[in-house]
Amino acid sequence: KAGVxxxxxxxxxxxxxxxxxxxxxxxxxxxxxxxxxxxxxxLQFLFEYFSETQRNKGNFPGRFSGRQFSNSRSExxxxxxELGDSALYLCASSLEGRDFSGAFFGQGTRLTVV
Amino acid sequence: xxxxxxxxPGMFVQEKEAVTLDCTYDTSDPSYxxxxxxxxxxxxxxxxxxxxxxxxxxxxEGRYSLNFQKARKSANLVISxxxxxxxxxxxxxxxxxxxxxxxxxxxxxxxxxx
Numbered sequence: 001k002a003g004v005x006x007x008x009x010x011x012x013x014x015x016x017x018x019x020x021x022x023x024x025x026x027x028x029x030x031x032x033x034x035x036x037x038x039x040x041x042x043l044q045f046l047f048e049y050f051s052e053t054q055r056n057k058g059n060f061p062g063r064f065s066g067r068q069f070s071n072s073r074s075e076x077x078x079x080x081x082e083l084g085d086s087a088l089y090l091c092a093s094s095l096e097g098r099d100f101s102g103a104f105f106g107q108g109t110r111l112t113v114v
Numbered sequence: 115x116x117x118x119x120x121x122x123p124g125m126f127v128q129e130k131e132a133v134t135l136d137c138t139y140d141t142s143d144p145s146y147x148x149x150x151x152x153x154x155x156x157x158x159x160x161x162x163x164x165x166x167x168x169x170x171x172x173x174x175e176g177r178y179s180l181n182f183q184k185a186r187k188s189a190n191l192v193i194s195x196x197x198x199x200x201x202x203x204x205x206x207x208x209x210x211x212x213x214x215x216x217x218x219x220x221x222x223x224x225x226x227x228x
Contacts, residue, residue, distance in 0.1 A: 033215065033216070035216075042218060042220055042221070043205070043216075043218040045215035045216065045217075048215065056214070056215060058215065088157050090157075090159055092159070092216070103149075103161070103209075103216055104161055105151070105158060105159035105160070105161070106158070107156065107157060107158040108157040108158060108159075110157065
């Protein structure tokens with residue numbers, strides 16, 4: 001069974017640009033969550049999608065958005081990039097999201113904003 | 115609000131020895147799940163072990179076991195017979211009921227020496 005796949009693995013963008021990250025969850029998993037990891041703030045929750053609907057959202061500005069497709073694949077978008085957006089972005093998938101089963105993460109996308 | 119505390123920024127252990135990584139949590143939810151993840155330098159967050167708040171027995175997965183003491187609100191990870199490949203960051207996390215996010219601790223960096 002394939003794991004969670006995130007693309008691309010690495011990105012370098014310039015301030016002011018926008019970026020789209022992709023996440024393909026484990027087959028059969030319908031919940032996809034996104035997290036931002038930085039040395040200063042640690043792991044912070046961005047948002048969670050289930051059946052193409054955003055169910056939960058963290059405390060991030062509106063420049064951060066996401067969506068989920070009918071096949072459960074998810075994308076997150078960051079517009080007007082700032083230097084502080086440089087981080088490892090992790091995607092996690094789980095069966096339903098509301099239960100206590102493990103959330104399985106991808107390898108992450110490391111975004112550098114210059 | 116939920117909170118995870120990991121008080122050990124770094125731990126050092128020799129190969130084949132056992133090591134305990136500390137985790138305490140705080141929540142007002144009567145039901146919750148506790149998780150441990152391993153993050154190597156590659157960035158991927160690897161799910162290790164899960165403990166439910168109503169589970170009577172401590173969870174075990176191969177060389178990993180979770181020492182769950184509900185009254186003390188602690189969920190320590192025990193790694194038996196450490197291996198060089200165990201060198202990584204380890205994160206304790208929890209999730210409450212409903213559509214709740216994973217809340218992570220600040221992590222413990224484990225270094226296993228030959």
